[in-house]
Amino acid sequence: MAINPISKDTEDIKSNERRIMFLNTDFEVRSLDPANESVLSYPWWHNLAYLFAGLLFGIVLVKAEVISWFRIQEMFRLQSFHMYGIIGSAVVVGIISVWVIKKFKVKTIYGEPIKLFQKKFNKGQIYGGLLFGFGWAITGACPGPLFAQIGTGATVVIVTLFSAIAGTWVYGSLSEKLPH
Numbered sequence: 001m002a003i004n005p006i007s008k009d010t011e012d013i014k015s016n017e018r019r020i021m022f023l024n025t026d027f028e029v030r031s032l033d034p035a036n037e038s039v040l041s042y043p044w045w046h047n048l049a050y051l052f053a054g055l056l057f058g059i060v061l062v063k064a065e066v067i068s069w070f071r072i073q074e075m076f077r078l079q080s081f082h083m084y085g086i087i088g089s090a091v092v093v094g095i096i097s098v099w100v101i102k103k104f105k106v107k108t109i110y111g112e113p114i115k116l117f118q119k120k121f122n123k124g125q126i127y128g129g130l131l132f133g134f135g136w137a138i139t140g141a142c143p144g145p146l147f148a149q150i151g152t153g154a155t156v157v158i159v160t161l162f163s164a165i166a167g168t169w170v171y172g173s174l175s176e177k178l179p180h
Contacts, residue, residue: 038108038110038112039112040110040112058145058147058148058151061144061145061148062148062151062152064086065082066083066086066145067141067145067148067149067152067154069140069141069154071083072136072137072140072141072142073137073140076136076137098116101114101116102116124178124179135163135164135167139157139160139163141157141160143164146160146161146164147161
């Protein structure tokens, strides 16, 4: 079925818009937002490095007690500096890393340029951050350490994982109607 974008009939235009929205692929949607995506392709086993990095990151989260429900509750009750110190040091490392990337025009390990784009502020970021923080405080789990928590045997966190997936699905289905 061919799509006629030049149709003068209003009903045809609405129908075509619906079909075009349905035909949007993930690539088309991502191409609207400037991002750093590699155009190179690699064998599947190159992804094992990312699996190893993820496992290492999970071990660090466990050893630093970042995944501890009690540590998270201490943070939100302002009873301990532990989590604020970890988050603050991550922010400082991030700031320094971005500065180094910009200053020295650092490239990826495959020689591709890293492009950093300015992001426009949106009040939805405040609402999203508050919602994220409330969920974090209630469940004692942030999306990053969810899998590490499950890996340590805290299987009740699977409920939080499914809730995060459901929340992402709800956002995806409502994102067209939300102000961005």
